[in-house]
Amino acid sequence: MQLFCFTFIFLVNLSIVSAQTMVSSAEELKNALTKIEVGQTIVWKNGTYRDIKINFNPKTIGKEKSPIILKAETAGKVIFTGNSQLLVDGKYLQAEGFYFEGKSTLEKGDVMAFSTNSFKCRITNCAVKNYGPADDLANNNWISIQGIRNEIDHCYFSGKTNQGPYLVVRYKTADDFVPGSDNAPSTYHHIHHNYFGYRTMPTDNGGEDMRIGDSKTSFTHGFNIIEYNYFEDHRLEPEVISNKSWDNIYRFNTFMNNDGSMVLRHGQKCFVYGNYFSGKTGRNMSGGIRVINANQTIFNNYLENLEGAVQERKAPICVMSGLLQSALNEYYPADSSIIAYNIVANSVGPAIVLGEGNASKGKEFVDPQNILLANNVVYNITGKNNEAVKVMGNKTSYVFINNLYALCSSNYKGFEAVKTKEIKKVNGLNSIEQKENTAIINRINARLLIHHFQLTSKEIMQFNPAWRIAKANVGVNWMK
Structure with a gap:
């Protein structure tokens, strides 16, 4: 019996080894991809490689529970430099453990990308650091997500100094696609547990x-x-x-010491909830959540130490006016948006701005209609304007219900002053017992039906300190 067990274990281990193929060049990878089978792994040998174009496109289609894997021999020890790139192009594929590092010669194109044909693929435990070109005006992205139902997780991005976002989602369009009236296919991507660190750029636009x-x-x-x-x-x-699209969910993200905001720039019916913002930088530029376009739902976010409200659009919460006859790339009013159960604390005021407009386009503003502010808490607002809420434009466009404030000012019905002793510290965060507004909770859950899940009253009303994630719990596991 012991001999049988030993033989069985040996054969299992042998089958695992035989299911892995070692490569160290694009040509070796290309050859391996012609032979790879479902559930097998290609291992890239440790080392530093320059100007490598990795096209991960096996002829075989993986399976959901048995993906085809391309990974580093040791995570973080396969280093790509120069103009190296990684393209994931297939179904049920997984790439992991690669490191793109140092000044790059790649001035166009994406460092890592999912192709338009990719489906249920994953990039995980990869890093791109200081991989910008010499020309900071060169525009590229470090990760481009196309295809359908792809996943990018536990990756690390830091040190970008040139134009172009770290990460973009691109939608596939037909040749006869008409912007402003046609929809591209939905993508259902999942982007989670990634670290986005220091970045700057030579201009003030195009560097999200x-x-x-x-x-x-x-x-x-x-x-x-x-x-x-x-x-x-x-x-x-x-x-x-x-x-810049409809029906996306942004939740449980942490924003620390940034100059910008979480911005719903285009698209409707998005959800922003359970996020934590802190912006004590001394640069007076940190913002919170900016709302543009209709039917957005913003609830149960915690925003503190934000300094940017000397510009109203960088207030902790800013709801924008639209523009008359707005072009597709301009501003539509944030009609019928819900702003509920958020906490704004220890920030430069005003805490909430309603009806801010962009005058640079030279067009008449269109006030947002039917905006609901309910059960928000505003505490300790400083600066020249310490208002809990500042209303610009038509004041009849907004409905205020059961909002609370302390150590700041407000003259609006629907904003009630409370004593500071009623606001308690729970796990380092300000908290106050809130009234349960069943009608608003039901409205939020009705909007969530399209995503096929519902939230409890507690999940809508009370910020969970566990949602404020630690840096150690995101990004790659080999760069801590």
Whole structure:
């Protein structure tokens, strides 16, 4: 019996070894991909490689529970330099453990990308650091997500100094696609547990950490989920995240000491909830959540130490006016948006701005209609304007219900002053017992039906300190 067990274990281990193929060049990879089978792994040998174009496109299609894997021999020890790139092109594929590092000669194209034909593929435990070209005006991205139902997780991005976002989601369009009326296919991507670190750029536009869609495809129903990511030390660009499509969810992300905001720039019916923002930088540029376009739902976020409200659009929460006869790449009013159960604390005021407009386009503003502010808490607002809420334009466009404030000012009905002793510290965060507004909770859950899940009253009303993720719990596991 012991001999049988030993023989069985030996054969199992032998089959695992035989299911792995070692490569150290693009040509060896190309050859291995012609022979690879479902559930097998290609291992790239440790070392530093320059100007390598990795096209991970096996002829065989993987399976959901048995993907074809391309990975580093040791995570972080396969280093690509120069103009190296990785393209994941197939179904049920997984790439992991690669490191793109140092000054790059890649001035165009994506460092890592999923192809338009990719389906249920994954890039995980990879890093891109200081991989910008010499020309900071060169425009490229470090990760481009195309295809359908792809996943990018536990990756690390830091040190980008040239134009172009770290991460973009691109929608596939037909040759006869008409921007502004046609929808591209939904993508259902999952972006989670990634670290987005220091970045700057030579201008103040086009350098987001993340852009989901673009103006031309902004009527597309994306259904992407962006959660448990950590955004830190983002400089100059006013948009840390730029949402540019419909039906995306942004939840449980942490924003630390950034110059910009989480911006719903285009697209409708997005959800922003359970996120933590802190912006004590001394640069007076840190923002919170900026809302543009209709039917957005913003609830149960915690925003503190934000300094940027000397510019109203960088207030902790800013709801924008639209523009008359807005072009597709301009501003539509944030009609019928819900702003509920958020906490704004220890920030430069005003805490909440309603009806801010972009005058640079030279067009007449269109006030947002039917905006609901309910059960928000505003505490300790400083600066020249310490208002809990500042209303610009038509004041009849907004409904205020059961909002609370302390150590700041408000003259609006629907904002009630409370004593500071009623606000308690729980796990380092300000908290106050809130009234349960069943009607608003039901409205939020009715909007969530399209995503096929519901939230409890507690999940909507009370910020969970566990949602404020630690940096150690995101990014690659070999760079801590």
